Amino acid sequence: MTDTQINIASDDPVLETDFAVEMVRQMRAIDSYGTYDKWPVEQILAPFVLTKEQKREIPVVGDPDEIVMSRVKAFYNAIAALIEKECGLMAVPSINLTHEGFGRALITVGKLVVMDKTLRDVHRFSYPTLSKMKDEADKILSVALEIVGEYPKAAGL
């Protein structure tokens, strides 16, 4: 996608949520050269939100580059940070990607696997809207907290 098209409105209420705030923090953490310093948050999160048409322009088969991989990691890091915030226990993401863009993303809390996802087509990793992206994160978060609640001792509570 080009830097010029941003599919997030600057007044999108989702930008105020814990999830979006954490996503921006994670993106800034991998921005070694301070490129994002003067960017508005909607521009920093823009690569995660692609319209159907934009997504269609990306070849189906493709090797994800370092930038795309670091974005996927930022997403799961953000979710891990939210899990940690909610349950007070360290949540560790572990992302395993082959260069073909397939892989597995895990988040562990103590001895518990609270998220286990198969990754596919990582080079096209995106959501149609910021709100849909937050929905996915919320879903993962609530399942993770449920698992911690079910096995508190294994989680380390």
Added chain:
Amino acid sequence: MTDTQINIASDDPVLETDFAVEMVRQMRAIDSYGTYDKWPVEQILAPFVLTKEQKREIPVVGDPDEIVMSRVKAFYNAIAALIEKECGLMAVPSINLTHEGFGRALITVGKLVVMDKTLRDVHRFSYPTLSKMKDEADKILSVALEIVGEYPKAAGL
């Protein structure tokens, strides 16, 4: 190390153990060109056993290549296979290596993390003897089975 020096005796009793048999199986699985077909088992496992002197010859800082990485994976795959055999539940290894040779190796059973190891200096991954290598595997195996025993429901029993 050169292919000529093998630090495992062909009559080493450890070669008869489940662990060594599984290790050979894992090594054959990654041998796409059938190079090992006519090799004796001690030659197939030879790269895992380096004397102090041989290990010292490897630079302290180095990037592990694909072959070394696949060996590390074979080791944890073998342990996962043994865990599976013992507890009857699927054990899934997940190895996360940066190109600098640092990383994390996990084995999960159901929702349980039964092994969680930080990897360092992967390009020098080796043991002084085959017996010491088996000891390490046995230790991981017994801790893993203990964790499964402690949290059977999370493991899926």
